[in-house]
Amino acid sequence: MSTLLSVENLEIRTAGRVLVSGVSFSITAGERVGLIGESGSGKSLTALAVLGLLPDSMRASGSVLMDGRQIVGARDRDLVPLRGRSVAAVFQEPMTALDPLMRIGGQVGEVVRRRAARDGRKPGRAEVDAQVTALLERVALPEPGRVARAFPHEISGGQRQRAAIAMALACRPKLLIADEPTTALDVTTQAEILKLMEGLVRDEGMGLLFISHDLPVVATVAERALVMRRGELIEEGAVEPLFDRPAHPYTEGLVAAARAFDAALETAP
């Protein structure tokens, strides 16, 4: 399997503070990797660094090779053609993940058009509309016609997140980065979205970097997990052995907490 993403010794610092340090990992094509850790451990920053989208106030060093191209230190202009083709992202907040003033169909259509333009084609309106409907169907949105004409505030949070996933799919990326895409959703919706994402990633043969602080969630979608704490990668390995026999006490703590939570749910009436 070819390596899709290779991160070597990534360090992120801002005015005097080191936020992430010594992070190294890689993702091969089609592999599903979970990135787990407590709030503030640097998961999102690592994802942004991989996307080359760190805020101006931060500096990254080390190496991030995405599809063979160096991201660290590259100019934004040089990254534009790489993005979308190699990598797409879904974020945590379904409310801010979509432009509130654009109809869903318009937003998905924009990505479809951009993607086509990259392949040197200029699709007509009908073709874009057809692709938008197909994508909305792909993420199992009911009544794709209605959803395409709706504004984000006119559909539910789970539906918004599905629409955001449809936009990411429209890019046909090799790697999908999902930063806590289900945290803001209720448990049932969360389970549906996770199943959907896992199926889609598998079908399309995309790599997945799935970020969450929720252990069971990561266990559902990922084959391999990376555990972060205070800006450092402290443990990594295949999901099952890692969660069954955690080597690091911190991971052990995470696992124990998740078990206790599950147990509490089961004993509850």
Add this chain to the structure above:
Amino acid sequence: MSGHDAMVSGNGRARKAALPWPLAVGGLLVGLHIVVALLTLVWTPYGVGDMAGGRLEAPSLAHWAGTDRLGRDLMTQIMIGSRIALLVGCGAVALGALIGVTIGILAAFATRTLDDVLAAALDILIAFPTLLLAMLIVASSDGASLGTAILAIGIAGSAIVARLTRILAKRVLAMDYITAARVAGTGWPGIARIHVLPNIWPTLIVNFALQFGLAVIAEASLSYLGLGAPPPNASWGRLLQEAQASVYTAPFGAIAPGIALVSLVIGLNLFADGLRDAADPTRRRSR
């Protein structure tokens, strides 16, 4: 299916039943001024310079707003004043919007250093009184004219528009959908056009209408001080200034242009409010 129907009819009802009153009243007031301004292009009750009646006459059937100290019909001058006010307002707001939105968007997308420099420059320009700017511009040109008034008021307004645009744009740029768009490979001109401008537009429109009101007042102030358009451009500011000497004996000379000025400014402000609601689909639905 039924959900869709409900949504459509819901929207339709909201739009029909609730033409918001600020939009209606504001539109009416502004519309009135526009009609009068257009009318003056082809007809006025009397000629602008005609000494059509006695000096400082009170309002009558022949002279609805009375006459000035030279016996000229005030209604005629006030009507032409509408034209001047709208012309300067439009020109200044268009100029201010063009410069302001451009600078604001550039600053929002700029690197930190450039952004800081632009922000500081804007703060200085905002602190600079419109009046001083107008005097500088008049001094460096052939004298006061409609053009210098538009230029001065437009430039002064552009700083405020730029600062607002920058703040609004930065707020939009912090949203996840912008990051998602960037990840999808949209360059910054695309992001500005597709996401930033439409999202800040409703607020900017309100600001433009408010700016329009301020521009009308600024124009009146400039011509009050003799820095506005010279005669025969009958500006409300000049009418007020001329009426000042006789404000106790003939108060209507000041009241009538005052009413014209206030009605246009209030109309513009109400219209701004109504427009904001109409331009924002989230508000449209919640009503």
